[in-house]
Amino acid sequence: MRHAPIILFGVGGVGSALIRQIVQNxxxxxxxxxxxxxxxxxxxxDGAVVALGEAIEDVTLLDIIDFKKQGGRLADYAQGGPQQDLAAIVDVAGRPNAIVVDCTxxxxxxPALIAALERGYRVxxxxxxxxxxxxxxxDRLTRAGATVNGRPPRQLTATRWETTCGAGLPVIATLHRLIASGDAITRIAGALSGTLGYVMTGLQQGRPFSEVVREAHRLGYTEPDPRDDLGGVDVARKALILARGLGWRLGLEDVAVTGLYPMEMASLSVTEFLEALPSLDAHFRRLVEEAAAQGGVLRYVATVAEGRCTVGPQTVDASSPLGQLRGADNLVEFHTRWYQPTPLVIQGRGAGVDATAAGVLSDIVELALLRA
Ligand SMILES: NC(=O)c1ccc[n+]([C@@H]2O[C@H](COP(=O)([O-])OP(=O)(O)OC[C@H]3O[C@@H](n4cnc5c(N)ncnc54)[C@H](OP(=O)(O)O)[C@@H]3O)[C@@H](O)[C@H]2O)c1
Structure with a gap:
């Protein structure tokens, strides 16, 4: 029997679902x-529970999930204690074949992830x-353990990050497979935010922007401050991960992001922001009409092409996979030398703690089964 001890950072929605799935499986x-x-x-x-022997018992793990769900801090947990340095936890809890999992x-x-890789653990x-x-x-996180001059084949490295883009959808794995085959990726275009997909679908149905955003906020589809979604920075991070996956050397500041609200609304309180939303309705109605006049539809798209990353509302062909997309699903089109005129498309639920935890668990199993 192979053993791959897990050191988990973060016991929120995804971390708790992961613990549950590890125990169930x-x-x-x-x-x-x-x-x-x-x-x-x-x-x-600011706290941790570290196994005294081989492992934390399953009954304790399930109790920790309940304890966290009720708002507890691991620093106060019966078998827990305070921690201020995750790298120190990696040192104390680390053992051969350990996998450190970041669900924060x-x-x-x-620094703790890099320290783990330096000790020969996986991440x-x-x-x-x-x-x-x-x-x-x-570079340090994704190239560690690479066998060919510190470069790809990246699937042989000591790190996996599949769920950082499209949650459980195999977006990064597909990118790596295309690269491994020597195919030439000319353009990646994706709808990578369920919340913004929901907003775009509402606009396409002819509803005012303010009404759709307020509804999404009321239903808990947005972050507590909807500007965290509408600003597009989370999508920009996903686009950057795809671009860096292609080997491009870019920073977040190089991603051209167009958010769905103007800077003047950044300093408002959440309540004031929600009240001010109708001032944006005419602008979005016009964008939707302009897109329709060109035979297209408006989508919130991350595009990675020709050395540039752009994120924002964009008119796409109504008959394209992105144009056909409805609701909160994520969708990524890979346009390549071999996948044209029809792109390779990955589509499905792009969020949710269980789908995400399942993606993390797949990454763990894959790494655990790699030969040292
Ligand atoms: N939820 C999804 O659908 C989804 C999908 C794809 C990817 N993700 C990503 O998965 C990650 C986790 O998401 P989530 O929804 O589980 O978030 P969450 O519920 O907010 O949980 C975050 C956890 O990280 C812990 N944490 C925060 N700062 C920390 C630190 N400095 N050291 C150690 N732990 C720290 C928090 O500790 P406390 O409990 O003490 O606050 C909490 O337990 C995020 O990066 C998110 O973007 C989520």
Whole structure:
């Protein structure tokens, strides 16, 4: 039986779903893969529970999920304690074949992830931020363990980050397969935000922008501050991860982002922002009409092509995969030398804690089964 001890950063929605799925799949992983995934440590922002022996017991793990769901801090948990340095947790809990899993939403995990790779452990990220800060951090995180001059084949490296773009959808894996085959990728175009997809579908149905955004906010489809979605920065991070995956050396500042609200509305409170939304209705009605006049539809698109990354509302052909998209699904078109005129398309649910955790678990299993 192979053992790949897990050190988990972040026990929020995705981290908790991951723990649950690891526990539920123990028999499956043992029978199908002769694989055991003991959990050696779990950490939140200022606390951790570290296994005293081989692993934290499953009954304790499930209790930790309940404890976190009720707002508890691992620093206060019976078997837990405070932590201020994730790299120190990696040192204490690390053991041969360990996999460190980042389910936080902060760039501050980067030093601990790099330290883990330097100790010969492997890393899985659901967290986009460490991959979208300095290029050097991206390189160190994604090239560690690469066997050919520190370069690809990237599938042989010690890191996986499939869920950072399109959650559980195999977007990064597809990118890597296309690169591995020597195909020439000419353009990647994607709808990478379920929330913005929902807004675009509403606009296409002729509804006012203000009405659709307020509804999405009321239903909890947006972040508590809807500007976190409407600004487009999260989509820009995904576009940057795709561009860097192509080997382009770019930073977040190089991604041209057009958000769905003007700068003047950035300083308003959330309530004031929601009240001011009707002032944008005419602008979006005009954009939708202009798109229709060109035989197209308006979509919020991330485009990676010709050395440039752009993110914003864009008119796309109504008969294209992106043009046909409705609702909150994510969709990515890969236009390549071999995939034309019809692109290779990945489509499906691009968010949700269970789909994301399942993608993280696939990454873990894949790394665990790689020969050292
Ligand atoms: N939810 C989705 O559908 C989805 C899809 C794809 C990718 N993702 C990505 O997955 C990640 C996790 O998402 P989520 O929805 O689970 O977020 P979440 O519910 O906000 O959970 C984040 C967790 O990270 C912990 N954390 C924050 N700062 C930390 C630090 N400095 N050190 C250690 N732990 C820290 C938090 O600790 P506390 O509990 O102490 O606050 C919390 O447990 C994010 O990067 C997100 O972008 C999410």
């Amino acid at each position: 123990r028999a499956h992983h043992a029978t199908e893969f002769e694989l055991e995934l003991p959990i050696a440590a779990v950490c939140d922002r 939403a902060t760039e501050t995990t980067a 899985v990220l659901a967290n986009k931020k460490p991959l979208t800060i300095e290029q050097e951090v991206y």
